[in-house]
Amino acid sequence: MGMRAPLKNVRGLGSAKExxxxxxxxKVTAIALIPLFLIAIGCFIxxxxxxxxxxxxxLGQPFISxxxxxxxxxxxxxxxxxxxxxxxxYIHTESTKVFLLLLNSFFCAIVGLSAxxxxxxxxxxx
Amino acid sequence: xxxIERPLSPHLQIYKPQITMVTSITHRATGIALGxxxxxxxxxxxxxxxxxxxxxTVTAFTTSWFGQIILFGFTWSLFYHLxxxxxxLFWDMGQGFELPTMRKSxxxxxxxxxxxxxxTWIIAYAMGA
Numbered sequence: 001m002g003m004r005a006p007l008k009n010v011r012g013l014g015s016a017k018e019x020x021x022x023x024x025x026x027k028v029t030a031i032a033l034i035p036l037f038l039i040a041i042g043c044f045i046x047x048x049x050x051x052x053x054x055x056x057x058x059l060g061q062p063f064i065s066x067x068x069x070x071x072x073x074x075x076x077x078x079x080x081x082x083x084x085x086x087x088x089x090y091i092h093t094e095s096t097k098v099f100l101l102l103l104n105s106f107f108c109a110i111v112g113l114s115a116x117x118x119x120x121x122x123x124x125x126x
Numbered sequence: 127x128x129x130i131e132r133p134l135s136p137h138l139q140i141y142k143p144q145i146t147m148v149t150s151i152t153h154r155a156t157g158i159a160l161g162x163x164x165x166x167x168x169x170x171x172x173x174x175x176x177x178x179x180x181x182x183t184v185t186a187f188t189t190s191w192f193g194q195i196i197l198f199g200f201t202w203s204l205f206y207h208l209x210x211x212x213x214x215l216f217w218d219m220g221q222g223f224e225l226p227t228m229r230k231s232x233x234x235x236x237x238x239x240x241x242x243x244x245x246t247w248i249i250a251y252a253m254g255a
Contacts, residue, residue, distance in 0.1 A: 027218060030211050037208060041246060049254035052178045059174055068171070079161050086154060115168040118175035 022081060029078035036071040043067070056122060065123035069116060076112030080105060145232040146225075153210045156203040163200045201246055206239035 008014075043064055047055050058064055083104045091097040141147070170188070173180040187193045213231050216222045222231055 027215065030215065034208065034212070037204065041204075045246065045250050045253060048250045052174075052181045055174055055181070059171075075164065079157075079164060082157050083161055086158065111164055111168045115164075115171045118168075118171040121175040122171075 026078065026081045029074045032074045033078060036067060036074060039067050040071050059122045060125065065119055068119045072112055072115045076108045080108040145229050149210055149232040149235060153207060156207045159203045160207060202239060202243040205242040209235040209238045
């Protein structure tokens with residue numbers, strides 16, 4: 001027997017049944033980011049004080065390119081999911097919340113894809 | 127809907143800071159800081175792809191005292207979020223929930239993040255010198 005009042009059904013609030021997927025994706029990207037960041041940090045350290053030609057050469061190497069590309073994809077997806085939770089937790093004014101959630105998605109898509117394009121350009125020698 | 131000002135719990139101003147709570151808040155704070163920091167990483171990658179002039183501009187910033195402070199903060203935020211994130215992954219597997227274990231792993235995450243940050247900067251300065 002349904003215990004929901006008619007008003008509850010009309011408003012349609014409640015679980016969107018997407019929570020587990022959100023959580024799982026956050027965890028998959030978190031695990032992926034551990035080795036990716038360790039390699040990237042090693043790469044950045046090796047590039048301290050290096051001249052432009054060398055930096056360009058290193059970032060154009062296939063192994064480094066793929067690590068950077070995977071890092072960018074996992075990182076911005078992880079960031080999008082994480083910031084979404086922070087916004088949903090602390091912002092309770094509906095309009096502000098929706099605005100910030102959109103801003104979060106757009107920020108991650110724009111900055112993430114711009115960084116990915118830069119890596120592809122270096123990798124493909126454009 | 128009518129806005130009801132409900133009392134918030136816990137009152138952060140009068141709540142005794144505990145390691146579990148401090149590590150949790152710091153995890154979020156570093157996550158947000160890293161989110162802003164992605165702009166720096168993106169700027170750097172785009173500058174390398176754009177050419178020597180753009181790269182010189184980004185290097186001028188990252189090697190300035192202000193840029194170095196930002197990078198140092200970024201490094202620590204990253205290592206803290208990484209170390210404490212590993213704690214979260216253990217909790218997700220249902221492990222390490224006992225309070226003494228939680229306090230120990232919290233201290234371990236804090237100490238490890240500081241050690242890794244200092245180690246990274248010592249190696250970086252040794253490489254750059």
